Each structure stands twice: as C-alpha cells, then as structure tokens.
Amino acid sequence: xxxxxxxxxxxxxxxxxxxxxxxxxxxxxxxxxxxxxxxxxxxxxxxxxxxxxxxxxxxxxxxxxxxxxxxxxxxxxx
Amino acid sequence: xxxxxxxxxxxxxxxxxxxxxxxxxxxxxxxxxxxxxxxxxxxxxxxxxxxxxxxxxxxxxxxxxxxxxxxxxxxxxxxxxxxxxxxxxxxxxxxxxxxxxxxxxxxxxxxxxxxxxxxxxxxxxxxxxxxxxxxxxxxxxxxxxxxxxxxxxxxxxxxxxxxxxxxxxxxxxxxxxxxxxxxxxxxxxxxxxxxxxxxxxxxxx
Numbered sequence: 001x002x003x004x005x006x007x008x009x010x011x012x013x014x015x016x017x018x019x020x021x022x023x024x025x026x027x028x029x030x031x032x033x034x035x036x037x038x039x040x041x042x043x044x045x046x047x048x049x050x051x052x053x054x055x056x057x058x059x060x061x062x063x064x065x066x067x068x069x070x071x072x073x074x075x076x077x078x
Numbered sequence: 079x080x081x082x083x084x085x086x087x088x089x090x091x092x093x094x095x096x097x098x099x100x101x102x103x104x105x106x107x108x109x110x111x112x113x114x115x116x117x118x119x120x121x122x123x124x125x126x127x128x129x130x131x132x133x134x135x136x137x138x139x140x141x142x143x144x145x146x147x148x149x150x151x152x153x154x155x156x157x158x159x160x161x162x163x164x165x166x167x168x169x170x171x172x173x174x175x176x177x178x179x180x181x182x183x184x185x186x187x188x189x190x191x192x193x194x195x196x197x198x199x200x201x202x203x204x205x206x207x208x209x210x211x212x213x214x215x216x217x218x219x220x221x222x223x224x225x226x227x228x229x230x231x232x233x234x235x236x237x238x239x240x241x242x243x244x245x246x247x248x249x250x251x252x253x254x255x256x257x258x259x260x261x262x263x264x265x266x267x268x269x270x271x272x273x274x275x276x277x278x279x280x281x282x283x
Contacts, residue, residue: 072103
C-alpha cells in the first residue's frame with residue numbers, strides 16, 4: 001500500500017505520465033481514498049501550470065542589450 | 079512569449095543566413111533568455127553572459143550549416159551547453175548536485191513517522207494559472223523564489239516548463255540522466271508549490 005509520503009515523492013512523475021502502469025494504478029487507488037493527497041496533486045499541478053504561465057526566464061534587459069550590441073558589432077566587422 | 083517560438087522559424091533562419099541585422103536583433107531577444115538559463119546551470123552570471131555573447135558571434139558563421147534537423151532553439155541551447163562544458167573541463171569544476179532525496183525537507187517534515195500527512199495541504203488552488211499570474215505580488219514572489227532555487231533545479235525547471243523542451247533534450251543539454259532530471263524537476267516544483275501555499279495563506283512572500 002502506497003503511503004502519502006511516498007506518493008508525494010513521485011507526484012511529478014504521476015503528473016507527467018512517467019510512471020509505470022502498475023505504479024500509476026496504485027497512485028490512482030490511493031487518490032480515491034485520500035483527499036489530502038488529492039489536494040497535494042491538484043496544487044502541484046497548479047504550481048506547474050503557474051510556472052508555465054510565468055515567463056520564468058525573465059532576464060535583465062541590460063543583459064540582452066549587451067548581447068545585441070556585441071552581435072551587431074560582429075556583423076559590422078564581417 | 080516563450081511559447082511562440084514557431085514564429086515562422088524557417089524564414090527567420092533564412093534571414094539569419096543572409097546576415098540581416100534585424101533578424102539577429104529579433105533572434106537575440108527571443109532566444110537569449112533560454113540560452114542564459116542553460117549557461118547559468120554551468121557557470122556564474124558574468125561567465126554565462128560572456129558565453130552567450132560568444133555563442134551568438136559563432137552563430138553568425140555556424141548558421142550556414144544549420145539544416146533544421148532540430149529546432150533552432152534546441153540547436154542554440156546545445157551550442158551553449160557544449161561551450162560551457164568545454165569551459166568547465168578546462169577549469170575542472172564539478173557541478174554540485176544532490177539527487178539523493180526526492181522530497182523537499184520542508185515538505186518531508188509534514189509527514190508523520192507512518193508516512194501519512196501530519197500537516198496536510200491546507201487549501202486548494204482554485205484559480206487558473208492565468209488568473210493567478212494577474213496577481214503581480216504573486217508574480218514577483220515567484221521571481222524571487224525562482225532566483226533562490228539552486229541553479230541546477232532552476233535551469234531544469236526553466237528549460238522543461240517554460241521553454242517546453244522534451245526531457246531528452248534537457249538531459250542532453252544539462253548532461254544529466256533522465257532519473258536525475260526527474261528529481262531536479264520534482265524538487266523545484268515542490269519549492270514553487272510551498273511558496274504559492276504560503277502566499278495564498280498569508281498574502282506574504
């Protein structure tokens with residue numbers, strides 16, 4: 001029987017569909033009986049979507065400007 | 079937006095091959111954030127910036143040989159990763175990583191000895207991700223926590239989630255095994271989850 005702690009450890013694999021069929025089934029069985037883990041999985045999924053929605057790779061515009069300047073310079077020198 | 083990479087890639091590649099400066103300007107602003115994320119996995123901030131600059135300069139010639147077998151983004155990320163690996167090889171620095179524990183310590187402390195929740199998740203996030211992101215304070219908080227993640231976890235998260243790379247590509251770019259990538263991703267996601275939970279509960283970051 002899968003315990004909550006163990007489930008929490010493989011929750012990302014479950015969300016991403018990376019578990020074996022047997023393991024996936026035991027997570028599903030556990031989730032049917034455990035509302036805390038249902039909340040946990042729901043929240044982990046929401047956080048994952050949040051990360052996707054967030055343009056996480058926001059970079060200091062000055063860094064991009066410096067890269068652009070260097071590239072323009074190299075193009076001019078050709 | 080990061081997801082709009084397909085903005086007619088083949089015409090962009092053709093323009094880059096012709097050496098059009100406007101195409102480079104577009105490509106640099108579009109692809110550099112991801113390239114920096116790759117470089118930051120291996121190097122400190124200033125070396126990472128330097129490597130990305132060097133990569134773009136080498137792309138001016140190398141693009142002529144680009145055949146589009148992989149997408150442009152993946153190709154650029156691989157160039158960055160290879161340069162970083164070469165640089166590291168010469169300095170013989172090791173990437174510090176811990177793949178032994180799948181649970182974040184803070185989350186691990188919320189289970190009792192029998193493995194059940196002692197301190198279960200308190201609430202559910204009911205709003206959609208887009209609705210949540212309209213909350214600027216939460217967005218700032220997310221930025222702050224992302225910047226505090228270990229480089230390894232952050233790069234994995236950014237490449238996988240934000241840049242939507244396939245696992246196989248992320249493993250290749252970051253030089254990690256598939257199972258270690260799974261651990262890094264899971265650890266990073268837990269940190270973000272704990273952050274959102276605290277934010278929802280207390281309104282504080």
